[in-house]
Each structure stands twice: as structure tokens, then as C-alpha cells.
Amino acid sequence: xxxxxxxxxxxxxxxxxxxxxxxxxxxxxxxxxxxxxxxxxxxxxxxxxxxxxxxxxxxxxxxxxxxxxxxxxxxxxxxxxxxxxxxxxxxxxxxxxxxxxxxxxxxxxxxxxxxxxxxxxxxxxxxxxxxxxxxxxxxxxxxxxxxxxxxxxxxxxxxxxxxxxxxxxxxxxxxxxxxxxxxxxxxxxxxxxxxxxxxxxxxxxxxxxxxxxxxxxxx
Amino acid sequence: xxxxxxxxxxxxxxxxxxxxxxxxxxxxxxxxxxxxxxxxxxxxxxxxxxxxxxxxxxxxxxxxxxxxxxxxxxxxxxxxxxxxxxxxxxxxxxxxxxxxxxxxxxxxxxxxxxxxxxxxxxxxxxxxxxxxxxxxxxxxxxxxxxxxxxxxxxxxx
Ligand code: HEM
Ligand code: FES
Numbered sequence: 315x316x317x318x319x320x321x322x323x324x325x326x327x328x329x330x331x332x333x334x335x336x337x338x339x340x341x342x343x344x345x346x347x348x349x350x351x352x353x354x355x356x357x358x359x360x361x362x363x364x365x366x367x368x369x370x371x372x373x374x375x376x377x378x379x380x381x382x383x384x385x386x387x388x389x390x391x392x393x394x395x396x397x398x399x400x401x402x403x404x405x406x407x408x409x410x411x412x413x414x415x416x417x418x419x420x421x422x423x424x425x426x427x428x429x430x431x432x433x434x435x436x437x438x439x440x441x442x443x444x445x446x447x448x449x450x451x452x453x454x455x456x457x458x459x460x461x462x463x464x465x466x467x468x469x470x471x472x473x474x475x476x477x478x479x480x481x482x483x484x485x486x487x488x489x490x491x492x493x494x495x496x497x498x499x500x501x502x503x504x505x506x507x508x509x510x511x512x513x514x515x516x517x518x519x520x521x522x523x524x525x526x527x528x529x530x531x532x533x
Numbered sequence: 534x535x536x537x538x539x540x541x542x543x544x545x546x547x548x549x550x551x552x553x554x555x556x557x558x559x560x561x562x563x564x565x566x567x568x569x570x571x572x573x574x575x576x577x578x579x580x581x582x583x584x585x586x587x588x589x590x591x592x593x594x595x596x597x598x599x600x601x602x603x604x605x606x607x608x609x610x611x612x613x614x615x616x617x618x619x620x621x622x623x624x625x626x627x628x629x630x631x632x633x634x635x636x637x638x639x640x641x642x643x644x645x646x647x648x649x650x651x652x653x654x655x656x657x658x659x660x661x662x663x664x665x666x667x668x669x670x671x672x673x674x675x676x677x678x679x680x681x682x683x684x685x686x687x688x689x690x
Pocket of ligand 2: 632633634635636637650651652653654655666667668
């Protein structure tokens, strides 16, 4: 942005304060393991972009789901690529979130004053897995169907409320059109809404508390 | 060229990498959104109707064929009915059997030598011209060709 436009906007919005706070803040001397959170963030953005693109053609009904996924993969220009990025991005995200968390544990970065950062991170971890679980059903092919039959079945062994939990997850006794439609709504509306809130909180806290320096020997 | 300091280099490199990633999303994304628009339906698709020697000279014969229409991921089967006419056994013409008035099915009446529509008494000649009744124009014509003794029709026109 040219300085004049930037200055004009800054007078009215104060954007430079935010920009400098985020990008020009002081950080301790760190190593590559500190990029894992940002790497996860890039994948989150990738999932949002490619996910929105998939909803343009995907239809969450038992008649259409498989046919639309097939249409996306084989009939549209770059459809295979968009779907592939979303598919592999999902796995990459689980992996990166896990590694990021291991790094935080290894450095003891969850301690005061970063407990809330850690707790919001726990929420993000659960969300990532919930995204993976609900998204896996959406192609409505044999693999998707049976993986979800088995996955929801695990709820049944919960003491006392097992039967009930299973019925809630499936939206009935069996996997059905209801399950597909519910999983879709959760995958594209409920989880992203919570994700955006938690990512916002997480990043705010990272900036506000500053990044922790790698602990020294004996610390 | 003036030597670039480390800070400037890194900041430019960051912008360049961000731009590359952005393009990596934008190009396939735009292609994906626009691709259904570039699909042309114009290509003539020839549908087999049947043997040409089934058509008697001067008498329209009704052929029926099943066609699958695909729109996006939805395929629907439809039946097409075409009257094929020839006056010399070499030149063939194909007419829709849908009345141009309100869409009833016309039928060839051999002893009158005319197409007759039962709904409001529309009458068409052997070459599809309106002879009597309310139809506003002649029967719709489809391109027809004969190859290896088989009649093909194209429904695109
Ligand atoms: C969607 C998932 C997540 C995203 C996008 C994300 C993003 C980030 C980013 C960009 C940072 C800056 C420092 C760094 O990259 O190491 C960070 C720090 C942090 N993250 Fe995450 N994170 C996610 C999940 C998690 C999880 C699962 C945990 C742990 C349960 C966690 C705990 C933390 C903590 C405690 C810090 C502060 C580290 C420090 O100050 O050294 N995050 N996160
Ligand atoms: S529909 Fe054929 S004459 Fe009216």
C-alpha cells in the first residue's frame, strides 16, 4: 500500500497499531519448531478456501452426495485439485496441530501466563478431530459409510448414556439421510464458527502474552 | 544495484511467498468456479433411430429412441419420437411429433396423407407445413443423416 493511502487510512482506522503489534512485535530467539502454529494456520485458511469451493457443487443428500463428489473430481476443471487439497489438508492439519502441541509441551509453554492459550488450543485440537470425523462421512461412499458406522458405534460403550449418545450422533438408530445432513451442517457451519472464535482468541493471546523463549538448560 | 539489507530481503521474500501461495489458491479456484460455463452443448450428438429401409417412400414413419440427458451430475432418461420422411429413399427429413400449437402429439393418418393433431384439429402436410387449424408454424424439424443403412437424428438444432 502506498504511504499516502496507508497514512490516510491510518488516521481514520489506526490499522498501523494493529499491524505493527502483530508483525513487528519482539520475539525471543526461537527455532523452526515455533513455526508449527503458523503452519497450522495456513492449513486452516486452506481448509476454509477449498471447503467453501466444495460447497458450491456438493449436495448433502443421500441421492446426490456421492454423485456430486464424483462430478467435482472428474468433470470440473481443477475439481480433483480442490478436493485433494481439502482432503490432504485435513490430514496435514491433524498432524501439524499434534506437532505444535508437542512443541508447546516440550518447551513447557503452557505455563503461566499462557494457560488460556493452552486451553483454547485444546479446544482447537478437539475441533480439528471433529472436522475430520464429520467430513469423512460426506462423500457417502462405502468407506465413508462404514467408517461412520464404526466411529459412532464407539459411543455405545459409554457407561449409562451409551445408547442415547449413539442415537444423538446418528440422529436415529441407524446411519441415514438424517445423519448425513446433520454431519454436513456441523461440518460447514457449527465447527467453522467455533474454530474462528477460538483461533481469534488463541492468536490474540499469542500476541498479547508474547511468545515464550525456549527454556534454557536446567530451567 | 544497491545491496539489500537482511530485513528488506526477508520482508520482500515473505511478500513473494505469500503471493505465490495466494496464486496457488486463486488459479484453480477460479478455474473450478468458471468451468461449467465453458462446457458447450453445441456439439451435434447423433442418436440412432433405426434402419432406413423401414421408411416407406412418401409415408412418414415414427421412430422412438431413448436419450440420456446429463445436466451436472443428474442424468435423466427421455424418450424422443421422430417422424422420418423420404420421397426418394435417399434424402431423409425428420420431424418432431409435438404439435406446435399446445404440445399434443400429432399422428400420421395414412388415408388422409396428413399429420393430424387430436387436441384442436391441427393438420400438417407430409413435409410438416400447417394445412389447417390453430398451429402457428410447421412441425419442428431435426437434422437427420443416414450412415450404413441406419438413420441418425440430432436434437440440438
Ligand atoms: C487450529 C489449531 C491451532 C492453530 C491455528 C494454532 C496457532 C498458533 C500459533 C500461530 C502460535 C504462535 C507460536 C507457535 O506457532 O508456536 C500458537 C502458540 C501456542 N499454541 Fe497454538 N494453534 C493451534 C492449536 C493448538 C493446540 C492443539 C494447542 C495445545 C493444546 C496449542 C497451544 C498453544 C500454546 C500454549 C501457544 C503459546 C506458545 C508460546 O507462547 O510459546 N495450540 N498457536
Ligand atoms: S395442440 Fe395440436 S392443435 Fe392444439
